[in-house]
Structures are given as structure tokens and as C-alpha cells.
Amino acid sequence: MEFTRRETLALGGAAALTFLLPFRANAAVEDLVNEFTGGADLADAGVELTAPEIAENGNTVPIEVSAPGASAIMVLAAGNPTPPVATFNFGPLAASQAASTRIRLAGTQDVIAIAKLADGSFARSAKTVKVTIGGCGG
Amino acid sequence: MAASALVGASGFGNWSRLAAQQALTQDQLLQFDTFGNVSLIHVTDIHAQLKPIYFREPSVNIGVGDNRGAVPHVTGADFRKLYGIDDGSPSHYALSSGDFSSLAQAYGRVGGLDRVATVVNAIRADRPDALLLDGGDTWHGSYTCYHTEGQDMVNAMNGLKPDAMTFHWEFTLGSDRVAEIVEGLPFAALGQNIFDAEWDEPAELFPPYQFFERGGVKIAVIGQAFPYMPIANPRWMFPEYSFGIRDENMQAMVDEVRAQGAECVVCLSHNGFDVDKKMASVVTGIDVILSGHTHDALPEPVLVGETIIVASGSNGKFVSRVDLDIQNGRMMGFRHKLIPIFSDVITPDAEMTALIDEQRAPFKADLEEVIGQTESLLYRRGNFNGSWDDLICDALLSEREADIALSPGVRWGPSLIPGQDITREDIWNVTSMTYGEAYRTEMTGEFLKVVLEDVADNIFNPDPYYQQGGDMVRVGGLGYRIDVTKPQGERISEMTLLRNGEAIDPSKNYVVAGWASVNEGTEGPQIWDVVEAHIKKLGTVTVNDNNSVTVVGA
Numbered sequence: 001m002e003f004t005r006r007e008t009l010a011l012g013g014a015a016a017l018t019f020l021l022p023f024r025a026n027a028a029v030e031d032l033v034n035e036f037t038g039g040a041d042l043a044d045a046g047v048e049l050t051a052p053e054i055a056e057n058g059n060t061v062p063i064e065v066s067a068p069g070a071s072a073i074m075v076l077a078a079g080n081p082t083p084p085v086a087t088f089n090f091g092p093l094a095a096s097q098a099a100s101t102r103i104r105l106a107g108t109q110d111v112i113a114i115a116k117l118a119d120g121s122f123a124r125s126a127k128t129v130k131v132t133i134g135g136c137g138g
Numbered sequence: 139m140a141a142s143a144l145v146g147a148s149g150f151g152n153w154s155r156l157a158a159q160q161a162l163t164q165d166q167l168l169q170f171d172t173f174g175n176v177s178l179i180h181v182t183d184i185h186a187q188l189k190p191i192y193f194r195e196p197s198v199n200i201g202v203g204d205n206r207g208a209v210p211h212v213t214g215a216d217f218r219k220l221y222g223i224d225d226g227s228p229s230h231y232a233l234s235s236g237d238f239s240s241l242a243q244a245y246g247r248v249g250g251l252d253r254v255a256t257v258v259n260a261i262r263a264d265r266p267d268a269l270l271l272d273g274g275d276t277w278h279g280s281y282t283c284y285h286t287e288g289q290d291m292v293n294a295m296n297g298l299k300p301d302a303m304t305f306h307w308e309f310t311l312g313s314d315r316v317a318e319i320v321e322g323l324p325f326a327a328l329g330q331n332i333f334d335a336e337w338d339e340p341a342e343l344f345p346p347y348q349f350f351e352r353g354g355v356k357i358a359v360i361g362q363a364f365p366y367m368p369i370a371n372p373r374w375m376f377p378e379y380s381f382g383i384r385d386e387n388m389q390a391m392v393d394e395v396r397a398q399g400a401e402c403v404v405c406l407s408h409n410g411f412d413v414d415k416k417m418a419s420v421v422t423g424i425d426v427i428l429s430g431h432t433h434d435a436l437p438e439p440v441l442v443g444e445t446i447i448v449a450s451g452s453n454g455k456f457v458s459r460v461d462l463d464i465q466n467g468r469m470m471g472f473r474h475k476l477i478p479i480f481s482d483v484i485t486p487d488a489e490m491t492a493l494i495d496e497q498r499a500p501f502k503a504d505l506e507e508v509i510g511q512t513e514s515l516l517y518r519r520g521n522f523n524g525s526w527d528d529l530i531c532d533a534l535l536s537e538r539e540a541d542i543a544l545s546p547g548v549r550w551g552p553s554l555i556p557g558q559d560i561t562r563e564d565i566w567n568v569t570s571m572t573y574g575e576a577y578r579t580e581m582t583g584e585f586l587k588v589v590l591e592d593v594a595d596n597i598f599n600p601d602p603y604y605q606q607g608g609d610m611v612r613v614g615g616l617g618y619r620i621d622v623t624k625p626q627g628e629r630i631s632e633m634t635l636l637r638n639g640e641a642i643d644p645s646k647n648y649v650v651a652g653w654a655s656v657n658e659g660t661e662g663p664q665i666w667d668v669v670e671a672h673i674k675k676l677g678t679v680t681v682n683d684n685n686s687v688t689v690v691g692a
Contacts, residue, residue, distance in 0.1 A: 052382045053603045056368040062338050062380075100338075130604055132369065132592055 029078045029112070036074050036087070036114055037122045046123030047073060047115035058105045058131035065125075066098035069118035073099065078126075079109025107131050161245070162228050162483045168260050173473035174463030175353035176402060177265040179258055181300075182273025182430035183452035183550070185307075186283035186291050187567070188494045190247035190481030191552035193453050195435065196519040197235040200622055200692045203600030205412050210434035210449060221437050232455070232478035233435055239515050242555045245480060249454030251294050252486035252494055253479045257457045258298055259487060265461075267352045270300045271359065273430030273450070274408045277319070278307035279550050281566035282501050287315050290497035292323075297493045302326040302348055306364035306371075306408045306431065310572045313376040317343060328361020328406060330391045335380040346391045355402055355464045358395035360424075362388065362407040362417075364431055366606045370596075372573050374658040383413065383603055385420050392423040401467040404428065411449055412602035418442035425469040426460060431607045433519065433549045437476050446472060453552055455479055505563040510673040512560055514681040517553040518568060521597065521609045522689065525681040526551055526568050530665070531614025532681075533672030534651040538578045538662075541635060542586070543614030544652035547593065549607070560673055562666075569653075569666045576653040576662040584644035587630055590618060595626040610687075616642070617686035624691070636686060 033042075047067040055061045065073045065088070075085040088099040103111070112126045201211025212220055214236045223229040231241040232248065261268050276295060277288030288311050295303075302325055309316055320327045320343055330346035333339060340346060347360040365383045367376070392403055405424050407414050410431040418427055419442050427447045435451030439460075450458040457477045463470045498505065518524040523531075527545050534543035551568035554560060581589070589611070596606040610620075619632040633642035642648070653665040673679060 050386060053601075054366060054369055054382075054606075056335075056373065056380055056382070128604075130595075132596070 029076055029083050040122050042122050042124035046117050047113050047125045049113040049125040049127050051111050051127045051129050054130045060102045061105050062102050064100040065113045067115035070097040070115040072116045074114045076112040077105055078112055080106050105131050164484050167477055170475055172264050173461035176355050176462040176464055177268035178460040179261055179268050179270045180428040180450045180458040182450050183275040183433055184454045185275055185279030185550040187249055187454045188251045188294055190250035192242050192247055192555055193455050194238045194517040194553040195235050198520040200521050202598045202622055209436055210411050239555045246482040248481055249479050250481045252490040253481050253484040254454055254457055255298055255487035255490035256484050257477055261459055269350055271406045271428055272300045272303040273406055274305045275307045279570055281505055281563050282498055284570045287311055292319055294493055297490055300325050302328050302359050304328050304361040304363050304406050304408050309367055309376045310371050313378050329363035330360055330387055331381050331384040332363050333380040335378055347395055356399050357402045358400035359404045359406055360391050362405055362409055364408040370606050372656040385417050389421045396423055402464045410607035414447050415442055416602045418445040439474050507562045508559045509562055509670050510560045510677055510679055512554050512558055512679040513556055515555055518551040519549055522687045523612050523684045527612035528681050528684050530669055533669045535614050537668045537672050538651035540651035541648045542616045542650045545612035546654040547609035547611050565666050565669050574653055574665045575660045576665045576668045577655055577660050578651045580647045581650045583642040583646050590630045591627055594629045598622045619688040621690040
């Protein structure tokens with residue numbers, strides 16, 4: 001039988017996307033972060049990022065960010081050709097400072113969330129999301 | 139192979155039964171000083187094995203990262219030394235690899251749901267309100283299960299009266315069929331991580347947890363289905379559902395049931411053992427994780443923080459009994475026994491035997507048809523090739539005229555010992571699935587490496603949350619070297635086409651035959667037909683040692 005390249009990529013138990021290594025956060029990502037924070041230090045606590053460890057479908061990966069009291073949260077997909085995903089701004093009347101959306105990931109990479117907190121400081125959270133098809137569960 | 143001559147002469151009947159009975163009694167297997175106020179009974183990963191079988195445990199099960207050298211990544215003589223098990227003892231045979239073919243003659247077959255029923259009934263005689271929990275992978279893995287779309291297993295398990303269940307391979311029956319069965323189940327179908335794919339909300343059909351009041355204790359059982367179903371199995375068969383580990387939701391569910399007064403929290407999990415260990419270190423408040431998926435059988439629970447993790451093997455070979463002492467919402471102590479189901483020692487439960495026979499009756503002639511014989515031990519379990527896999531890959535190479543064969547690294551499938559007939563049922567036991575089409579295609583050398591690297595990372599990623607369970611994809615006609623300590627993209631080297639000993643050329647095309655594609659619309663003959671045709675031609679099967687994979691860093 002004939003397989004197109006796309007089909008061949010999804011052969012069960014023996015399949016993979018073409019991206020072998022996690023995409024590294026590149027200089028562009030650093031610039032974007034600096035632009036958002038003005039170069040301020042980033043704390044580890046204060047923003048929560050929820051994302052799957054392995055994406056079921058790299059074309060639509062559900063993510064959620066939450067940072068109590070924050071005025072803005074920026075989300076970056078460090079390995080995408082265009083890393084900026086979204087910046088959520090929360091006004092003073094926002095009931096909660098949380099957002100969820102679905103994003104497209106070009107391959108295994110880090111998803112990064114940066115929050116501007118109520119006191120003007122910044123917090124960062126990141127998670128590696130693996131984009132793969134393959135493996136055969138026991 | 140001296141052992142095969144001995145078997146050929148003596149057969150498998152009364153001789154093995156006598157030997158097993160001299161070494162063991164049913165009373166010994168069931169002996170248990172009832173403890174505390176709650177009893178849990180755990181069965182998991184039965185893979186539709188209703189009848190007694192042989193099942194060889196792995197000799198290669200490599201742990202990486204923090205789990206290097208930790209159970210269940212200890213095998214053979216090392217495993218026996220760790221647990222103080224005598225060589226040649228019943229526990230050696232049941233729990234570890236080594237000397238399998240000769241011990242199989244002495245101790246006979248294992249499992250059989252009618253023997254499991256006897257054990258469950260005996261525990262219920264001790265503790266009438268014991269909870270029976272099924273960890274899933276129940277409605278998959280046999281000729282009769284395939285042809286009845288799981289109904290044989292549903293009928294038989296209903297006879298055991300479980301209290302709750304979680305899922306994995308069940309979903310490969312297709313979401314419509316799963317819904318049809320689940321809607322009629324007389325027990326809870328649980329999964330806190332089964333979500334509606336469109337809305338990313340908990341799926342209505344699968345509640346996260348169920349409360350039970352047993353021994354005066356309020357117990358919450360939380361289900362955890364296999365997290366990576368849409369990746370390891372064909373997503374198009376159950377597009378309505380999304381899974382994932384979702385440990386933050388697990389914590390929320392534990393907090394919720396504790397707030398509702400749960401004095402004991404049990405997680406019925408199909409995560410796989412290393413994922414369960416990590417989850418137990420992240421989520422607080424779970425007393426017991428009943429662990430499935432990776433088919434490990436451990437004679438003692440593993441303790442992580444204040445959570446005990448119980449692993450109960452596969453293919454109907456074991457039943458775990460866990461007694462708990464719950465006082466004022468705290469687990470004060472536990473007593474545990476992994477009960478091996480020696481089928482010649484445990485008297486079958488007559489009612490269950492009749493129920494099983496009833497399921498098999500319409501298919502009896504097809505099941506029992508002898509296709510060939512084996513002179514070699516045929517087994518699957520292990521991180522790399524097992525002899526069953528080698529035989530399947532040989533079948534693909536010769537029947538599909540391919541350079542290279544790929545066979546999925548699943549962990550189910552009973553063993554056959556030297557001298558045994560190979561029946562159609564035996565072939566289905568190691569191949570049956572709803573997407574068994576054997577494809578034939580071309581792949582470049584470069585793409586083959588990508589494939590091997592990708593699957594290797596699903597097993598050897600040092601973070602268990604990125605592992606999917608299962609083993610390395612099995613290969614025929616191809617040799618390679620793997621360094622399990624390296625990151626993805628650097629593990630595989632020295633790929634060689636075995637036919638001519640030449641290095642695999644990244645830019646060259648190779649004809650590849652394989653099966654179990656997760657891709658919709660895959661075409662080809664069913665793998666069981668391919669294997670049957672191959673064995674028929676061979677008549678008697680001999681599988682030589684396979685040294686085509688060199689493992690480094692184990």
C-alpha cells in the first residue's frame with residue numbers, strides 16, 4: 001500500500017514527528033521576556049502553568065495559566081517559529097487572574113508563562129511539552 | 139535443548155499437577171491473617187485471559203533516572219536475592235525469570251479466571267465486604283474477546299462482581315462500544331483523568347471517584363485511566379476523549395473526597411509503576427495506589443511518603459490482597475499478599491468455569507485448531523525482543539517480503555514452553571487487537587532512526603511522567619546499539635541491515651513491514667493471519683537467540 005509522508009509519520013508503535021530535540025528558548029524569546037519585564041528579576045513562585053506532559057495532538061494543546069493578583073500574564077511557546085502565544089491583561093474588576101486556551105506546538109519544546117504580579121514584580125513558570133506519536137502502551 | 143525432550147516425553151497432564159501439588163497447597167496460597175478493618179482485592183491487566191496460561195516474567199527491565207536499579211527494574215537472580223526467594227521455589231517460578239521452561243513443567247500453568255474466582259471468594263469468606271477493584275486492560279487480548287467485542291470478558295467479570303474499574307485498551311473497542319458496555323456495568327467505571335476532548339471537562343460517563351462504606355470506614359476509590367491512550371493507541375477510535383496524568387486534578391479530587399469525609403483514599407491506577415511512584419510523591423493524601431499497566435508483580439508494596447503502591451502483575455497470574463487498619467481517618471497499618479494463581483493447585487470455581495466455557499463454546503473449534511509446534515520457549519516480556527516477537531517479525535519479513543519488520547512493544551501475551559502445540563488461540567493471545575492490519579511501506583534509514591529514537595524516549599526518558607509504559611519497538615532484519623543514558627536523538631547508533639551486514643544508509647529507502655499502526659485507514663492482512671500462515675509453513679518453530687540489539691548503560 002502507499003503511504004503519504006504524513007501517514008507514515010503516524011505509524012503506530014513506530015512513529016514520530018521529525019523534531020528530535022526540544023527546541024531551546026532562543027534569543028528572540030529572551031528579548032520578548034525582557035520587553036515584557038523591563039529586565040526585572042523573575043521569581044519562581046506566583047504563576048501557575050498547567051499543560052500536558054505529552055501532547056495528544058500538537059495542533060491543539062490545552063494550557064491554563066493562573067496568577068492571583070496579576071495584571072498581565074504572557075505566554076510563549078519557545079520553540080515555535082513565532083514564539084508569542086498570547087498576553088492576557090486583567091483589569092481591576094477581574095474576578096480571577098486565570099486564562100485557558102489551546103495552542104499549536106511545532107514540536108517538543110518549553111511553554112513559558114510570565115506574570116506581572118500585583119506588587120509590580122514578575123514570576124516565571126515553564127513546562128516541557130513533548131510532541132510525539134509513538135510508543136505502544138502495555 | 140534438553141528440556142524440550144523431557145516435555146515431549148512426559149506431556150503436561152498429571153505429571154505437572156502432581157509436582158505442583160507436592161510443593162504447594164491451596165491453603166498455603168490463601169493463608170492470610172485477617173488484619174485491620176478493610177480489605178482490598180486487586181486484579182489488573184488480565185488482557186482477556188480466561189484460561190490458565192504460562193507467563194514468563196522479564197529478564198530485561200531497565201530503570202532510568204531515579205528508578206535505576208529500583209523495583210520493578212530488578213529481574214531474575216537479582217530479584218530473588220532482593221526478596222530472599224529460593225532458586226527453584228514456587229516464588230522463583232511465579233515472580234522472576236530464569237530456568238522458566240523446566241520450572242513451568244514442575245509448577246504448571248498460572249491464572250484462569252475460575253481460579254481467580256476461588257481466591258476472591260475465599261477472601262470474601264474472611265471479609266465479606268472486601269472491595270474488588272479491576273485496574274483495566276480487561277476487555278482486550280484474545281480471540282473470543284475480539285470476536286465478542288469484549289462481551290466475553292464483561293460477562294465473566296460480572297460473575298466476579300467487582301466494585302470499580304478503570305481503563306486502557308478497553309477504548310480500542312471504539313468509544314461507541316465502550317459507552318454501550320459502560321452504561322450497563324453493574325459497578326463504577328472510574329477515571330479522574332478521562333476528559334471530554336472538545337470541552338476539556340471531566341467526561342460524564344466516567345466519574346472521578348466512588349464512595350464505599352466498608353467495615354465502618356468511609357472509603358473513596360479514585361480512578362486513574364492510562365494517561366497516554368490517544369498517543370499509544372489510535373486516537374481516531376475514541377476522538378471524544380482526552381486523558382493525561384492531570385496530577386493537579388488528582389490532588390483536587392483527593393482534597394474533595396477528604397472534605398466529604400473519606401477516611402481512606404484508594405487510587406485505582408493504570409499509570410504504570412514509575413508514574414505512580416512519581417504521582418505519589420506529588421499528590422498528598424492517597425493511602426493506597428493499586429498500580430497497573432506496566433505488568434509488574436511485586437511481593438511487597440513500595441512506600442512513597444505515606445502512600446503504599448501495590449503492583450499485581452498481569453494476564454490473570456496474580457491477585458493482591460491488601461488489608462488496612464483505618465483509624466480516625468488515618469491508615470495505621472497494612473498487611474499485603476501477592477497471591478500467585480497456580481492453576482493446578484487452586485481448585486477452579488465451578489460456577490465461573492461454566493461461565494467461561496459458555497463464552498468460549500461458540501468458538502471452540504477455531505480456538506483449539508493446532509497450527510504448529512514450538513521447540514523453543516516463546517515469550518514476550520522484556521524491554522527488547524522476546525522470542526514471540528522474533529517469530530512475529532520473521533513472519534512479517536517472509537510473508538510480506540520486507541527488509542525490516544517492526545512489531546509493537548506491548549507487554550501482554552502469554553508464553554508457550556518447548557514441546558507445546560501452537561493453537562490459533564495462542565497466536566491471537568499475542569496479536570489480538572482492533573487495529574491489527576499488517577502494513578507494508580518504505581521508510582528511509584533516517585526515518586527509521588527517528589522512529590527508534592522516539593520510541594526509546596517513551597521508555598527511557600528519565601522523567602517517568604514522559605514515559606508511556608510498554609517496551610521498545612521490536613525489530614526484525616535490523617540490528618542497533620542503544621545507550622539508554624543518552625537524551626533523545628543520541629541513544630541509537632550502529633543501525634545495521636542484518637541481511638547483508640551493511641550499515642543503514644540514512645538516505646536509502648527500505649521496505650518495512652509492521653502492524654498495530656495508530657493511523658486510520660491502514661491497509662494489509664491481519665497480523666494473526668500473517669503469523670498463522672508463517673507457522674503453518676514452518677510446522678515446527680525454533681527461535682534462535684537474538685543478539686541484534688546491543689544495550690549500553692543499563
